Amino acid sequence: MRSKLRLDSRWLLPFAAAPLLGATPPQGVDVFVTVSNMRSDKGLVSACMAHLKADFPDCRGPGGQDLSVPADKAGRFAFRNVAPGRYAIALLHDENANGKIDKALMIPTEGFGFSRDAPVRMGPPPFSAAAFEVAERDVSQPIRMRYIL
Template identity: 55%
Template sequence: MKLAFSLLVLPIAALSGAAGHPHRGTDVTVTVTQLRSADGQVRACMTGDPDRFPQCRSGTVSHRAVVAAHKGEVTVTFPDVAPGRYAIALLHDENSNGKADRALGMMPKEGFGFSRDAKVRMGPPRFEEAVFEVAESPKAMAIKMRYMF
């Protein structure tokens, strides 16, 4: 029951595209709903690499963003995203310590969410459960923040 998503220690950064081939991608905008407080930050990572999900610490097809939390909802935008298949993981880092705090060593004490509102069972969802397509036009979606405590 290990939720291994020690997400995002970096501020907004976009690390996508093939080296030497600049592209003009599109925006992916996420409305994060059901935040229980305005404490801390919402950390978001989006990756097209199944092996890097949900952490997506680095990689050529990874994007990261950090925004101030607001009770209710916040908006996160990933700019200049190349067309492809991606999955998003969110963390409501309420104490702004840059990591997912856990109770009993396993259960997340802070909020989390995934694209397609993929379900958490005995750990984070697989990439294929959270994956979505980005085409050449802007993409918008909502992701519900969930809390276990």
């Protein structure tokens, strides 16, 4: 003899009513970035925190968060309410605040840095070299700014 399981939707009522009763949905954690080795406090520090490999290092797609911080206040800043997952951060010290990385003969003349101090060879590091995990607790990422010229 087969018995059919019949779902009674009344058991969902407490869950559906939770937002109405003041319950708040879970929030993400904060990712704190500490920047060292800045050569000046001029301009802006542009930061990209990418969740997808395709969005790293410049946050062109929907899987990234970007923000700009005045260079004189860029010693420590945070990405807020970050969902759990794998992320990588890229920084640019845009000293003249023109919104792009300036180059001389294809070599950056402004500073840059990456999470996990990912090594730079001929261009930015791969996402995997800079990636770190975000879980249930706030995360700190120290990033050393580098200047070639």
